[in-house]
Amino acid sequence: MLKDTPEEWRVTATATPFTGKKTSVRTDEVVMPDGSTATRDYQVHPGSVAVLALDDQERVLVLRQYxxxxRHKLWEIPAGLLDIPGENPLHAAQRELYEEAHVKAEDWRVLTDVYTTPGGCDEAVRIFLARGVSEAEGERYEVSEEEADMEVARVPLADLVRGALAGDLHNNCLVVGALALHAALADGALDALRPAEAPWPARPFTV
Structure with missing residues (x-):
């Protein structure tokens, strides 16, 4: 079995040339295996969650957002940042599903964990599978900025898989989530998916 393993090469100097609202840019001087030193710039990110919400007709809830x-409007699955260091990712995912689609779900599993762009960003994303979906109670969350123009649809999983393989869909969480769920269904492995509060070493949290 292949398995990624944690490792940290020695950093001799570090600087933060840019700090934004949610992310920053860090410059590290890293010692290479041959003893030389190389400069590595990368975005520091709090981490994210995404939700592949599947209804009883095997349709996935998707959003279209600029x-x-x-410079694209992309079809995506509900997703958002971990707002607080150490935040429980399940709680964040439930919040994003409610805020972006006004939907709740009864059954939650971890579908997969990914690093989005490990060569230039430390963002880690946990993608959840949510089933038993229904409309949430209460008033809808008030959206703004890009989300004010957002479209919502429910699309058969097979259509998302075809769109990803055809190069028509590009959002990484949607593509990874759809292909991972397709594989799990093909193997009859949904019950083997990790529980919703499985440990996440990339972004440790308290239950």
Whole structure:
């Protein structure tokens, strides 16, 4: 079995040339295996959660949202930042599903954990599978900025898989989540998925 392992090379100097609202940029001087030193710039990120919400017709809840850095409107699954260091990712995922789609779910599992761009960013994302979905009670969350223009749809999982393989869908959480769920269904392995509060070494939390 292949398995990623933690390792940390020695850093001789570090600086933070930019600090933003949610993320920052760090510059590290890192000692290489041959003894030389190399400069590595990367984005420091609090971490994120995403939710693949599957209804009883095997349709996935998706959102269409403008993403300025790539100048595209992308189909995505509900997702958001871990707002507080050490925040329970399940609670964050439930919040994002409610705020972005006004939906709740009865059954939660960890679908997969990924690093989005490990060569240039330390962002870690936990993607959840949520089943038993239904409309949430109460008033809808008031959206603004890019989210004010957001579209919501329910799409068959098979269509998302085809779209990902055809190069028509590009959001990493949607693509990874759809392909991971497709594989789990094909193997009959849904019951083997990790529980919703499984440990997450990349972003440790308290239950």
């Amino acid at each position: 993403r300025h850095p790539v």
